[in-house]
Amino acid sequence: MDxxxxxxxxxxxxxxxxxxxxxxxxxxKVVGQANDGLExxxxxxxLKPDVAVTDITMPGLSGFEAIHRILSRKxxxxxxxxxxxxxxxxxxxxxxxxVSAYLVKGCAYHELVGAVRTAMDGxxxxxxxxxxxxxxxxxxxxxxxxxxVHMLLTSREREIVQLFAEGRSTRQxxxxxxxxxxxxxxxxxxxxxxxxxTGIAELxxxxxxxxxxxxxxxxxxxxxxxxxGASPCNTPDGNCIx
Numbered sequence: 001m002d003x004x005x006x007x008x009x010x011x012x013x014x015x016x017x018x019x020x021x022x023x024x025x026x027x028x029k030v031v032g033q034a035n036d037g038l039e040x041x042x043x044x045x046x047l048k049p050d051v052a053v054t055d056i057t058m059p060g061l062s063g064f065e066a067i068h069r070i071l072s073r074k075x076x077x078x079x080x081x082x083x084x085x086x087x088x089x090x091x092x093x094x095x096x097x098x099v100s101a102y103l104v105k106g107c108a109y110h111e112l113v114g115a116v117r118t119a120m121d122g123x124x125x126x127x128x129x130x131x132x133x134x135x136x137x138x139x140x141x142x143x144x145x146x147x148x149v150h151m152l153l154t155s156r157e158r159e160i161v162q163l164f165a166e167g168r169s170t171r172q173x174x175x176x177x178x179x180x181x182x183x184x185x186x187x188x189x190x191x192x193x194x195x196x197x198t199g200i201a202e203l204x205x206x207x208x209x210x211x212x213x214x215x216x217x218x219x220x221x222x223x224x225x226x227x228x229g230a231s232p233c234n235t236p237d238g239n240c241i242x
Contacts, residue, residue, distance in 0.1 A: 002029040005028060006032040007019065007022075007054075008043075009054070019110070028113070032049065037060060037064075037065055038066070040070070041061070051080060052081070054067065054081060054082070057085070063156065067081070071099075079163035081094055081096070081099055082103050083105065087228060091126070100123075100124060103115055104130060153195075156187065160177075161207050163176065163177075165204040166201055
């Protein structure tokens with residue numbers, strides 16, 4: 001029986017390449033593709049795949065939140081993360097959510113295929129780069145390593161951080177999340193208090209550093225630091241990202 005897979009990545013060329021490679025395998029069938037986390041959640045609900053392969057950093061609803069929603073469902077699919085981020089703190093957080101496999105995008109193709117099949121067998125798979133880093137880090141005291149700061153944030157607060165970092169205004173966030181502008185502003189204040197930061201520009205840099213937002217996401221607030229050569233522009237609070 002085929003392993004039914006859905007893929008989520010905000011870069012079309014990456015998705016197309018992965019589909020092309022995976023469908024070479026006789027036992028794997030890609031049944032759906034998503035451009036962001038919300039689309040992935042909807043695909044999982046309607047297609048009921050065996051495995052969801054997803055990036056972590058995507059516009060709109062992030063991979064973090066998509067994974068949380070997917071794995072909170074009854075009879076969820078296995079989840080395989082494929083990300084540019086190899087930070088062990090990040091790996092540990094998503095694995096703690098119940099993810100079956102974690103691979104960095106520099107891994108070999110056979111590792112992705114192996115991860116999909118291993119996940120279907122109910123086992124855990126880490127790409128060789130992540131596994132090697134974990135081995136070298138195993139002697140580090142867990143308390144000394146410290147908790148990732150964004151684990152202090154609620155699911156809704158992380159979602160709001162990402163949306164602000166993508167250049168959305170308070171009004172746009174309120175409309176998207178179906179809450180009041182006052183509630184968005186309140187969340188923003190709590191977030192900044194928790195993270196000890198003072199402005200949207202700093203919040204954007206934090207989101208990029210922690211993998212909540214892509215450095216090259218096609219949003220106005222990030223254009224000054226994109227590699228695409230886009231012209232500089234201001235973040236919602238009027239501060240340009242250096």
